[in-house]
Amino acid sequence: MSKELNIEVYSKDWCPYCKKAKAFLKSKGLNFTEIDINQGDNYEVMQERTGNKTVPQIIINNQSLGGYDDIINLEKNGEFNPLIGREVKDHSAKEWELIILGAGPAALNAALYAVRKGIDLLLLTKDIGGQVINTSEIDNYLGKAETTGAQLIYDFWDHIAKYDVKTAIGEEAVEIGSRNGKKVIKTDNNKEYVTESVIMATGAQKRHLGLKQEYVLSGKGVHYCASCDAFLYKGQPTAVVGGGNSGLEAAIDLANIDCQVDLIEIQDKLMGDEYLQERVKNSENITVHTSTKVSQIKGEDKLESVVIENVKDQSTKELNVDGLFIEIGLIANSDFVKELVETNEAKEIIINAKNETGVEGIWAAGDVTNIIDKQIITSAAEGAKAALRVNQYLG
Structure with missing residues (x-):
């Protein structure tokens, strides 16, 4: 009790x-x-x-x-x-009809559709929310005008909470195998979960530059989430790497708190949505550097500066910045199944129109897959599709 x-x-x-x-x-x-x-x-x-x-x-x-x-x-x-006065329940002690890996839009919508079909399921995830949690502004999800990624995910969980969806939060799947015709999921704390079917909705994570001091200074001036950490640099000089939507949004967020922002894009033009580009161009606080890459990150205990290089003429310039926000795309969270399912060069799991992976009993949905359109609403729809196919499979 x-x-x-x-x-x-x-x-x-x-x-x-x-x-x-x-x-x-x-x-x-x-x-x-x-x-x-x-x-x-x-x-x-x-x-x-x-x-x-x-x-x-x-x-x-x-x-x-x-x-x-x-x-x-x-x-x-x-x-x-x-x-909180409750027993600790070991969800690995029973067999499940379905285990969903992940907790972003694809995973949560899959859970919603599956539980409403009466499927005995477990939602297993290392973290809550997926990458959408860090999106500062969303105005293209029908019925949710002018919301944020964090609020949208909270609303999703609020909806899921109406149903008896069992969860294993904080655990990360590290391997999927088979035993006696069932799927066996091993986690990072040495547990094994047995299930008839699996939906992989593990999403994607931020891509890194791969520079030496990037890892040393992570959290000490180098960041991957402006909506999380921009406030730390109010009124200070900053830089953003990436000219897509995420990079433009990060630059705008920083400019809005009186930061002078150097926006760095390796292509010869910005790649984000036109309305975001207009906001960047109209901001007096943002300086755009196209055809430019970051070649060096400097600092020992904290970020001191970044060196940028023009990829056309190899000229360099050092920017004295207190914060660096890296927004250069995503890489699929599929390493733990790369020997099990087929993936492409971006590590995305290749699926067919039924969300099948080619391995019986395993489906995939959302940004971990090779779907072309990486949007919140398409990920949610893919989760629903996968759950409906699992329901057919289980009979």
């Missing part, structure tokens, strides 16, 4: 990790009080109570648990349920 709980979440509106934390609590069927750190002295009180300056901060019955990553680690290690 659950004990009396007082759950408090210190957060702010635009914070993606705050939405992820709240979505996790929703997935547990937990009620909580949200405290906006921008109101009154809430930020100072949060620091006094938790000893931390970042959001979210989660407190249960006056016990500070930390941020989003902290509660996910507690869940992964079986330590969260005891804090």
Whole structure:
């Protein structure tokens, strides 16, 4: 029986990790009080109570648990349920009809369609939300005008919470094998999950530049999520790598908080949507460098500067910036099945019109696959399609 709980979440509106934390609590069927750190002295009180300056901060019955990553680690290690007076349930102890890997639009819509068909399913995911969680502005998802990726994912989880969808959050699939005609999914904490069918909706992750100091300075000036970390650089010089939609949005976000932004694109023109390009061109805070790449990242304990190189004449220039945001595309999260299913050069899983992978009992959906259009709404639709095909398969 659950004990009396007082759950408090210190957060702010635009914070993606705050939405992820709240979505996790929703997935547990937990009620909580949200405290906006921008109101009154809430930020100072949060620091006094938790000893931390970042959001979210989660407190249960006056016990500070930390941020989003902290509660996910507690869940992964079986330590969260005891804090809320619940038994730790080992979902690897039974066989499932379907296991869905992932927690973005494709995975969540697959779960919605599958549970409504009466399929006994488990949603297994390392993280909540997928890459969409970091999208600062969405205005092309029907019925959700002028929302954010974080809010949209929260709304998805709020919908899923109406159904009895079992979850294993914080665990990462590292291998899929077979045993006695069933699929066996091994995870990073040495558990094995047995299922009749699998939908892979593991999405994609940010592509890196591959420069030496990029990894050393990650989180120390080098970032991959402007909507998460732009606020750290208010009024400071910054640079953004990437002229697609994500890069343009990052540059606009930074310019809006009085940053001087150098926008770097290796192609000879920006590649993002026209309306975003217009906003970039009309901003006095953004300087665009096309036909240009980052050749060096400098700094030891923190970012100090980046060296950019014109790819046509090899001329170089050093930019003194405090923050570097890398937005150069995605790479599919499929490494753990590359010997099992067919993939292309981008590591995308090749599927047919029925979301089949060529391996019986395994379907794939969303940005981990070779679908051409990488959009939130198409990923959600692909998840629904895959779930319907699984329903036919299970009979």
